[in-house]
Amino acid sequence: MQNQQVLTKNQKIVLDIIEKSSQPLKAYSILFDVKKKGINAPLQVYRALDKLVEIGKIHKIESRNAFIACKNSKCQITKATVFSICENCEDVKEIHDHKLSEHLKHYKDNKGMKYSKYNLEFFGLCKKCGKN
């Protein structure tokens, strides 16, 4: 059985870059950064990204095709994500709001669907950009 804590070399390199960034990174920008560490091809980056998303170390911001580290050390596999995105400066923050999470986690429609995860992205202007 696979130990979810143990990352391979490429996975570590990619995770490291993403964790050092406060903002989401795009795959090809990650590729550019890791070339000096011996990762040469897109696929090497995408494979690492896939795995890191799968084990919850990073999340994909779907509307931006970018990846951000999960700061919530408690959860190893995150199936429920909420982000706020500033449409002016593109600043992205993960939102951890217990009340909101509970609300979404227990949401049931009338179609008999079984939800196992969700992704919510809020768009607007951050404090700074909203002033102008």
Next chain:
Amino acid sequence: MQNQQVLTKNQKIVLDIIEKSSQPLKAYSILFDVKKKGINAPLQVYRALDKLVEIGKIHKIESRNAFIACKNSKCQITKATVFSICENCEDVKEIHDHKLSEHLKHYKDNKGMKYSKYNLEFFGLCKKCGKN
């Protein structure tokens, strides 16, 4: 001032294809379908899509890079979208849940951000696929 109801030729053609489909369509599949109507290039499709999204006639399913018609005739500009997506058969439905919408519309974080829109995507198994 532009009348938001009046669509151009290309916009009508693209909207028509999307409205006739019960499921989200991808840009290049739309392109393939509209070639017989004189639309030849990706950009012609993307421009129509952009406009249709802007005026709320269609929505983009971000996690799938696909476009679906908005069935909610009441709203012309939709800034708040909720979808349920079956991860097995890829069936997508727009959810109109007043209580959920209100909850999300009034959501405030503690970062001083002004939200003007949001997109929520639920993932799971639909009734049919959940049985297996």
Next chain:
DNA sequence: TTAATTTTTGTTATAATATAACACTATGTA
């Protein structure tokens, strides 16, 4: 410890998604 299995790697090529730039046309407005 060997063999079988699974996972990861490295690589090349290519598929799928999306936009830049430019000249031109149509439409609305003053």
Next chain:
DNA sequence: TACATAGTGTTATATTATAACAAAAATTAA
């Protein structure tokens, strides 16, 4: 009419992502 704005058609190209294959490394089972 002249002007402004929005949409069109086109070519080229940028960006994002995966297929396919062989080899190496790690894991597990006998």
